[in-house]
Amino acid sequence: xxxxxxxxxxxxxxxxxxxxxxxxxxxxxxxxxxxxxxxxxxxxxxxxxxxxxxxxxxxxxxxxxxxxxxxxxxxxxxxxxxxxxxxxxxxxxxxxxxxxxxxxxxxxxxxxxxxxxxxxxxxxxxxxxxxxxxxxxxxxxxxxxxxxxxxxxxxxxxxxxxxxxxxxxxxxxxxxxxxxxxxxxxxxxxxxxxxxxxxxxxxxxxxxxxxxxxxxxxxxxxxxxxxxxxxxxxxxxxxxxxxxxxxxxxxxxxxxxxxxxxxxxxxxxxxxxxxxxxxxxxxxxxxxxxxxxxxxxxxxxxxxxxxxxxxxxxxxxxxxx
Amino acid sequence: xxxxxxxxxxxxxxxxxxxxxxxxxxxxxxxxxxxxxxxxxxxxxxxxxxxxxxxxxxxxxxxxxxxxxxxxxxxxxxxxxxxxxxxxxxxxxxxxxxxxxxxxxxxxxxxxxxxxxxxxxxxxxxxxxxxxxxxxxxxxxxxxxxxxxxxxxxxxxxxxxxxxxxxxxxxxxxxxxxxxxxxxx
Amino acid sequence: xxxxxxxxxxxxxxxxxxxxxxxxxxxxxxxxxxxxxxxxxxxxxxxxxxxxxxxxxxxxxxxxxxxxxxxxxxxxxxxxxxxxxxxxxxxxxxxxxxxxxxxxxxxxxxxxxxxxxxxxxxxxxxxxxxxxxxxxxxxxxxxxxxxxxxxxxxxxxxxxxxxxxxxxxxxxxxxxxxxxxxxxxxxxxxxxxxxxxxxxxxxxxxxxxxxxxxxxxxxxxxxxxxxxxxxxxxxxxxxxxxxxxxxxxxxxxxxxxxxxxxxxxxxxxxxxxxxxxxxxxxxxxxxxxxxxxxxxxxxxxxxxxxxxxxxxxxxxxxxxxxxxxxxxxxxxxxxxxxxxxxxxxxxxxxxxxxxxxxxxxxxxxxxxxxxxxxxxxxxxxxxxxxxxxxxxxxxxxxxxxxxxxxxxxxxxxxxxxxxxxxxxxxxxxxxx
Numbered sequence: 030x031x032x033x034x035x036x037x038x039x040x041x042x043x044x045x046x047x048x049x050x051x052x053x054x055x056x057x058x059x060x061x062x063x064x065x066x067x068x069x070x071x072x073x074x075x076x077x078x079x080x081x082x083x084x085x086x087x088x089x090x091x092x093x094x095x096x097x098x099x100x101x102x103x104x105x106x107x108x109x110x111x112x113x114x115x116x117x118x119x120x121x122x123x124x125x126x127x128x129x130x131x132x133x134x135x136x137x138x139x140x141x142x143x144x145x146x147x148x149x150x151x152x153x154x155x156x157x158x159x160x161x162x163x164x165x166x167x168x169x170x171x172x173x174x175x176x177x178x179x180x181x182x183x184x185x186x187x188x189x190x191x192x193x194x195x196x197x198x199x200x201x202x203x204x205x206x207x208x209x210x211x212x213x214x215x216x217x218x219x220x221x222x223x224x225x226x227x228x229x230x231x232x233x234x235x236x237x238x239x240x241x242x243x244x245x246x247x248x249x250x251x252x253x254x255x256x257x258x259x260x261x262x263x264x265x266x267x268x269x270x271x272x273x274x275x276x277x278x279x280x281x282x283x284x285x286x287x288x289x290x291x292x293x294x295x296x297x298x299x300x301x302x303x304x305x306x307x308x309x310x311x312x313x314x315x316x317x318x319x320x321x322x323x324x325x326x327x328x329x330x331x332x333x334x335x336x337x338x339x340x341x342x343x344x345x346x347x348x349x350x
Numbered sequence: 351x352x353x354x355x356x357x358x359x360x361x362x363x364x365x366x367x368x369x370x371x372x373x374x375x376x377x378x379x380x381x382x383x384x385x386x387x388x389x390x391x392x393x394x395x396x397x398x399x400x401x402x403x404x405x406x407x408x409x410x411x412x413x414x415x416x417x418x419x420x421x422x423x424x425x426x427x428x429x430x431x432x433x434x435x436x437x438x439x440x441x442x443x444x445x446x447x448x449x450x451x452x453x454x455x456x457x458x459x460x461x462x463x464x465x466x467x468x469x470x471x472x473x474x475x476x477x478x479x480x481x482x483x484x485x486x487x488x489x490x491x492x493x494x495x496x497x498x499x500x501x502x503x504x505x506x507x508x509x510x511x512x513x514x515x516x517x518x519x520x521x522x523x524x525x526x527x528x529x530x531x532x533x534x535x
Numbered sequence: 536x537x538x539x540x541x542x543x544x545x546x547x548x549x550x551x552x553x554x555x556x557x558x559x560x561x562x563x564x565x566x567x568x569x570x571x572x573x574x575x576x577x578x579x580x581x582x583x584x585x586x587x588x589x590x591x592x593x594x595x596x597x598x599x600x601x602x603x604x605x606x607x608x609x610x611x612x613x614x615x616x617x618x619x620x621x622x623x624x625x626x627x628x629x630x631x632x633x634x635x636x637x638x639x640x641x642x643x644x645x646x647x648x649x650x651x652x653x654x655x656x657x658x659x660x661x662x663x664x665x666x667x668x669x670x671x672x673x674x675x676x677x678x679x680x681x682x683x684x685x686x687x688x689x690x691x692x693x694x695x696x697x698x699x700x701x702x703x704x705x706x707x708x709x710x711x712x713x714x715x716x717x718x719x720x721x722x723x724x725x726x727x728x729x730x731x732x733x734x735x736x737x738x739x740x741x742x743x744x745x746x747x748x749x750x751x752x753x754x755x756x757x758x759x760x761x762x763x764x765x766x767x768x769x770x771x772x773x774x775x776x777x778x779x780x781x782x783x784x785x786x787x788x789x790x791x792x793x794x795x796x797x798x799x800x801x802x803x804x805x806x807x808x809x810x811x812x813x814x815x816x817x818x819x820x821x822x823x824x825x826x827x828x829x830x831x832x833x834x835x836x837x838x839x840x841x842x843x844x845x846x847x848x849x850x851x852x853x854x855x856x857x858x859x860x861x862x863x864x865x866x867x868x869x870x871x872x873x874x875x876x877x878x879x880x881x882x883x884x885x886x887x888x889x890x891x892x893x894x895x896x897x898x899x900x901x902x903x904x905x906x907x908x909x910x911x912x913x914x915x916x917x918x919x920x921x922x923x924x925x926x927x928x929x930x931x932x933x934x935x936x937x938x939x940x941x942x943x944x945x946x947x948x949x950x951x952x953x954x955x956x957x958x959x960x961x962x963x964x965x966x967x
Contacts, residue, residue, distance in 0.1 A: 045438070048438075049438060049439065051441070052423070052439045052440070052441060052442075055441070055442060059476070059477070061476050061477075063476065064426040064427075064476070065426060065427055065472070066425075066426040066427075066431060094426075113843055113846055113847050114846075114847045114848050114851075115846045115847065133848065135848030135849065135850045135851055136731060136732035136733050136802070136848075136849065136850060137731065137732075137733070137802030137848060137849045137850075138802075138848040140801075140802050141802050141803075141847075141848060141849075155732070156732050156733075156848075156850065157732040157733075158731060158732025158733075159732065181441070197729070200732060203729075203730070203732060226726075226729035334426075334436075335436055338431045338432070338436055338437075339431060339432060339433075339434060339435055339436040339437075340432045340433065341433070341434065341435050341436075342435065342436050
C-alpha cells in the first residue's frame with residue numbers, strides 16, 4: 030500500500046513527483062482537460078476540517094484524471110456525531126473506494142487511517158503536523174520560477190528560502206522544512222520567537238535555521254520568501270503578538286519589499302493583505318501566488334496518479350512511511 | 351547499451367537508415383507532398399525515429415520540418431495501468447501549429463499487439479481532430495490484438511510471441527540495431 | 536493448612552525455605568512437613584507482596600474500563616497484594632460514601648487489599664478542599680490524598696492540604712503539572728513534538744511544581760509524595776529537597792523507566808500517557824535516581840481505558856496505560872538486568888517503602904518469620920512476548936503488547952491466601 034503522509038522523501042523521489050507534475054501541468058493548456066488514467070477509480074475527499082481551496086484542488090485533480098470524486102465533510106456528518114476516526118475510515122473504505130484524501134485537525138490522523146483502512150491515503154493537511162502536497166506545489170512553483178521551461182529533472186540546489194510566520198503551528202512550514210532541503214534548498218524559518226518551533230536548532234529533522242529577525246534575513250537577499258497565513262486570534266497576547274507588533278517585525282511591507290530585491294514571493298493562501306504582506310507585494314511580478322494555485326492541481330494529479338493508477342505500485346511514496 | 355549475448359541482429363545501422371529513407375518517401379507519396387504533415391513520435395524510441403524521419407523529409411523536400419515534429423505520450427491512455435507497476439509518463443510535445451486538420455503520422459519503433467497505438471489514437475483525440483492519421487513503424491512483428499495496421503513499415507519481422515524483439519537506437523542505446531532473441535534466454 | 540516453599544531465593548539471596556501458616560510466615564524448621572503442601576521454589580525469587588501506591592481502578596463510574604474486581608485480578612497477576620485506588624472516579628472519591636464503597640468492593644473482591652485514595656479538592660476541581668479529616672476517619676481510613684489526573688495548582692490550597700495531612704499523618708500525592716505550561720500538551724516537548732506537530736509538555740512544567748510543593752511541605756511540616764516523576768529536572772529538584780531534609784518521597788512509573796517518546800512517532804495512542812514518555816536522558820536519570828534512592832518507589836499509574844478511548848487521533852485519545860500485570864517485569868528489565876538494583880532493592884521500592892508511605896501495616900519486615908504472609912514467587916528466567924491474553928484486567932491499553940519482557944510471576948499469597956497459582960488467578964477458596 031502506498032500513501033503520501035509526509036513531505037519527507039528522498040531527493041530523487043521528490044524530483045520524480047515534480048517531473049510527473051510537469052507532465053500533468055500540460056493539461057492546463059488544453060481545451061479538453063481530461064486524462065483517462067484513473068477511470069473507474071473512486072477517491073473520497075474526507076475533510077474533517079473546512080478547506081474549500083484544498084478540497085477543490087484535489088477534486089479538480091481527481092476529475093481531470095477521470096476518477097470519481099466524492100466529498101465527505103466532517104461537519105454535519107456522523108463524524109461530528111461522535112463516530113470515531115477509525116469507524117469513519119472503515120465505513121468509507123467499506124464502500125469500495127480506491128483512495129482517501131484526508132484533512133484533519135488532528136496531527137497524525139492520516140497516518141492512523143492509513144494503518145487502519147487498507148487503502149492509499151493522501152494527507153491533505155493534519156493538525157499542526159504536515160501538508161505535503163502544499164510543500165510539493167510550493168517546490169513546483171518555485172522550480173518553474175527559477176528554471177523556467179527547463180525545470181524538468183532539476184532540483185533547488187543552493188536556493189535560499191525564508192519561511193515567515195507562525196512556524197510552530199504551521200503544517201505548511203513543517204512540510205516545506207522537510208521537502209525543500211531534500212531538494213538542496215537552504216531554508217530559514219522566521220517568526221516571532223514564541224511562534225518558532227521549540228529548540229528548532231538541535232537534532233530534529235526540522236533542524237533548519239531559525240531566525241527571529243525578518244530584517245536580518247532580508248538583508249541576506251534570499252531567493253524566495255514564503256509568507257505564511259497568520260492567525261493572531263490564536264492565544265492572542267500570550268503566544269501570538271498583536272497585529273501592530275507583527276507588522277512591525279514580520280510583515281512584508283512596501284519598505285521591506287523594496288529592500289528584498291528580486292526574490293520570489295510565495296503564500297499558501299488565503300492571504301491577509303496588510304498583515305502578512307502588503308498589497309503591492311502580493312500583486313507584484315515577484316509574486317508566484319497564483320502560479321502556486323495552478324501548480325496545486327498538477328501536483329495533486331501527480332500524487333493521485335502515483336498512488337492510484339497501478340494496483341502494483343513499485344515503491345513507497347514519501348520515504349519515512 | 352550493447353547487444354546482448356544470444357541475440358541475433360536482423361537489421362544493422364545501414365538497413366535501418368535505408369528503411370527510414372524509404373518510409374520518408376512513402377509518406378510524401380501517400381500525402382502527395384509535404385502539406386499539413388505532422389510527425390508525432392511515441393516515447394521513447396518513436397520520438398527519435400520521428401525526428402530522423404523529419405530530418406529526411408527536410409532533406410528530400412527542402413522544407414524545414416523542425417516545427418512539424420513532436421512527441422505523443424500515451425501512458426495515461428494505456429489499458430494496462432492497473433496491472434503493471436506505476437508507469438512514469440513522458441512529455442507530450444505538440445508542434446505549435448497543432449493537430450487540427452493536419453495529417454498526423456504516428457511513429458513507433460515496434461508494432462506488436464496494437465494496444466499502444468489504440469492508446470495513441472485516444473491521446474491524439476484529446477489534443478484535437480486531425481484530418482488523417484497514419485502510422486509508421488520501424489518493425490512490424492505481428493501478433494495484433496486489435497484491428498490496427500501500419501501504413502508504413504520498415505521491416506516485417508515474423509516472430510514467435512516468446513521471442514524478444516529489441517530496437518536499439520544511437521540516441522538512446524549508443525548504436526543502431528534491431529535484434530531478436532529467444533524468450534527462454 | 537501449612538505451605539512450605541523450598542529453595543526460594545529470598546529477596547534474591549541464597550536459597551532457603553519459607554513456610555506459610557494461616558496468615559503469617561512461620562519458622563520452616565518448626566512445621567510438620569508431612570502435613571504441609573510443598574512447592575518447589577528452586578530457581579524462583581521470593582519477594583514480599585507488592586504494593587502499588589498509584590492505580591486507577593475506575594470504579595465507580597468507569598466500569599467499562601475497569602472495576603475493583605477486575606483491577607485486583609490484574610494486581611494479583613502482577614504480584615501485587617495491596618493497591619491504592621486513585622480518587623478520580625465518578626463520582627470523585629471526595630466523600631466518605633465513595634471511599635467506603637471502594638473499600639467494600641475491595642473486601643468483596645479479595646485477591647488484594649484495596650486502599651482508597653481520597654481527593655484533595657472537591658470534585659478534583661482545585662477550588663476547595665475535600666473533607667480530608669472525614670475521609671481519614673472513615674471506614675476506608677484514607678492515608679493518601681491526591682487529585683491525580685489534575686495538579687493541585689493553587690499554592691494556597693496545596694499549603695492547606697499539606698497542613699491537614701500533617702495533622703492526620705497522611706500524605707499528599709501531587710500530580711505535578713503546571714496547567715498553564717501544558718495547555719494542549721499531549722507528548723514531551725522537544726524536537727520530536729515539533730516534528731510530529733503535537734502539543735508539547737515541557738519538563739519544566741513538572742519540576743517547577745515539585746520545587747514549589749517541596750517548599751510548601753517544608754513550611755507545613757508535612758509529608759509530600761510526588762507522583763510519576765518523569766524528567767531528569769524533577770529528579771534534581773527532589774534530590775535537593777531531600778538533602779535539605781524535606782519530608783518528600785517520589786515515585787516513578789514503570790513505563791518511564793523503559794519507554795521513550797520515540798514510540799509516539801507511530802501516532803499510536805497506546806503510547807499516550809500523562810506525564811508523557813520522555814527522552815533517553817530522562818530514562819537514564821530516572822533509573823539512577825531509583826537506584827540511589829532519590830526516587831523511593833515504583834508505582835504503576837495503571838490507567839485502563841476502553842478501546843474506543845484509544846482508537847482515535849493521538850491528540851483526541853485518553854491518557855494512560857495499564858501497568859499492573861507488567862510492572863515487575865519492566866522493573867526487572869530496566870533495573871535488575873542492568874545491574875542498577877538487586878532484588879532486595881526491588882522489594883524495597885515496590886513493597887516495603889510504598890507500604891510505609893501509605894501507612895499500610897504488614898510490610899515492614901518482608902518475608903521474616905512472624906510477618907504477614909504476603910509472598911510472591913517469580914521466575915526471573917522466563918521471557919515472554921506480552922499478549923492481550925496475559926492482561927487480566929478489563930482493558931488492554933498496554934504499551935508492551937508485542938514486546939518481550941523478562942520474568943514471570945508464578946505464585947502469590949495475600950495474607951496467607953493463595954491468589955495466584957502457576958500464573959493462574961485462584962478464584963476459589965482453595966484448601967481453606
